[in-house]
Amino acid sequence: MNSVIFPRGRLLLWGGGLALAIALPLLFKSGFMVSLLCQMGIMVVFALSYNMLLGQTGLLSFGHAVYYGLGAFITMHTLNLIGKDGSPLLVALLPLVGGLAGMLAGVVLGYVTTKKAGTTFAMISLGIGELVAACALMFPGFFGGEGGVSGNRVIGKESFLGFTWGPQVEMYGLIVLWAFLATVAMFALTQTPLGRMANAVRDNPERAEFVGYDTQRVRYLMLILSGLFAGIAGGLTALNYEIVTAETLNAHTSGVVLLMTFVGGIGFFYGPIIGAILITVMQIVIGGLTHAWLLYFGLFFLFMVLMAPGGIASLIAVQHKLWQAGLLGRMLPHYLATALPTLVLLAGLVGLIEMGYALLAGEGVGAGDTATKVMGMEMQLNAPGPWAAALGVAALGLALTRWIGGRTRVAWNATLSTLHGDKA
Amino acid sequence: MNSPAIRVSGLKKNFGASEIIRGVDLDIQRGERHAIIGPNGAGKSTLFHLISARLPVTAGAIELKGENVVGLKPFEIARRGLSRSFQITNIFHNLSVFENLRCAVLWSLGYRYSFWQRLSGLKDARQRAEAVMEEIGLSRRRDTPAGILSYAEQRALEIGITIASGADVILLDEPTAGMSNTETEEAVAMIRRVTEGKTLVMVEHDMGVVFGLADRISVLVYGQIIATDAPAAIRCNAAVQEAYLGTSLHSGIAS
């Protein structure tokens, strides 16, 4: 049906995405915004590379940060090696060095991890992740110990086409360029024989063997290529922050990229892009507002896993289907009606969490200040008043959400059956 | 060229202490349509699993077109031109019908693990997949995910994936199991069509199908082949009569 080489819709989408990425720092000039955008771009590449394993090949990895982190360290060392004799052009090409490092790590480590799929793969990836993280502490010469390895991305006497990569906005440009190229390459990969056979191996490894494919080889190749792109993301992060610490390759980073990818939606190519952007915003924006941000993060993840296991991309896909069938209009009022009590519930919960956090973590942490900032009120936490109020709001929100949510669910099921009825 | 398509000799398979295949000798000639019948649990599927390397052999030899294949991996045997279907449908559930078939032809067309070619540019793969789709009658389900096809459609796809690679030795494990009479008739006609000129080994319970399709029949009972012969001879074989006494063979032959 779709044998056009470059469907117009896709070109438009990609062009639009690139234009938006370029336009954003022109609209939001603050340093905070540009830094945020840089982090987003890096995480988009990292999460997409992760989904080459999870979504496309069915490999749940708990150690993907290894490829990202090694890419970052090698990039940083290469940057320092080039030193003053280098040029901005060389610096611009450094993420490729990170990519090659990630790829090489994939060649070596992937040979072990991809022997098996499923739970065994997950466990081995965890083990290898811990192993490399332990190495980072054992070899401070290479990994820089506690302080990490730092460098300076501005080298050489002349600029390259006017770029020195010194200003954050120039760094952002470099990130956009690499992120765009990497994204195009990763998408193209999904449209190749290897990419499709990875899906086949994900769905049914046994049958893939019986149509002539060595599933171990498919997994291995996908891991190597995934390591390449994770390494590119690592290279970008090294240049962006001009410092790489052991944190880059540890289990926490592996966990974050898993969350991003999952929340965004592993079943769609663009899912991890959404997840990376959203979680980065949450990390940085909510992280700046409250000390309890990890708690919100965890709750959000829990909510997503329970309510939308297909991720945000699958939610979008369903709405798109409804829209095409002319049914979205029927659901919109219900969405709005549910949003209101959900906000009430959320307000109550945030109040409880913030006050609880302030009380338990103590004033010394400064959590008390944040609580008042979020709620916009000064509060006496040793008096029952604020607690009762927050509890009341939460209870009201819960009751309303359940009541209206129930009706929305009924409408939702009816709409879905209409949708599927139409199709049959 | 005169070596048989499949030669099994002294084949044994134990699961723990229980012997399931207890010394099977079997020659399948090239271009032959061979049916394997026998009661439930006789070891027919296990025999297929051994030939196709889904299970490791305990003892004995298996030759494919004159070459020893014991110890090879399933994909290596597939690459040597043996393709099999499964009794329990074994397809790529999240991929569309078309993608299922295209995946099944990629290796045989030489695309291997290519990540530098666009799938949509591979005209031969598309045409081959579409031709098979036409043959198994699933063209109007082209973009439907395989997981939501009807049972009969999934069985057809199962056969489609098996024959798509163009392998010249085909093993089908109960291709018509669970089908209605009309569905069975259509499936048999389709199997006859798509295995034209190939070596076909088929496990089948429906005696009408077996006696209509097979050039020769082997009867597997309790892990051993008690008779291999032309349908007419099998019909009046005393040992077979005994093994099947009171079961569906009589009625199957009668009908």
Ligand SMILES: Nc1ncnc2c1ncn2[C@@H]1O[C@H](COP(=O)(O)OP(=O)(O)O)[C@@H](O)[C@H]1O
């Ligand atoms: N993986 C296995 N482990 C243990 N026993 C098995 C296994 N697979 C099959 N069997 C046993 O081997 C016997 C033959 O099974 P099978 O080959 O499926 O029979 P058929 O296909 O002729 O109905 C059955 O008794 C079954 O329980």
Ligand SMILES: [Mg+2]
């Ligand atoms: Mg069986």
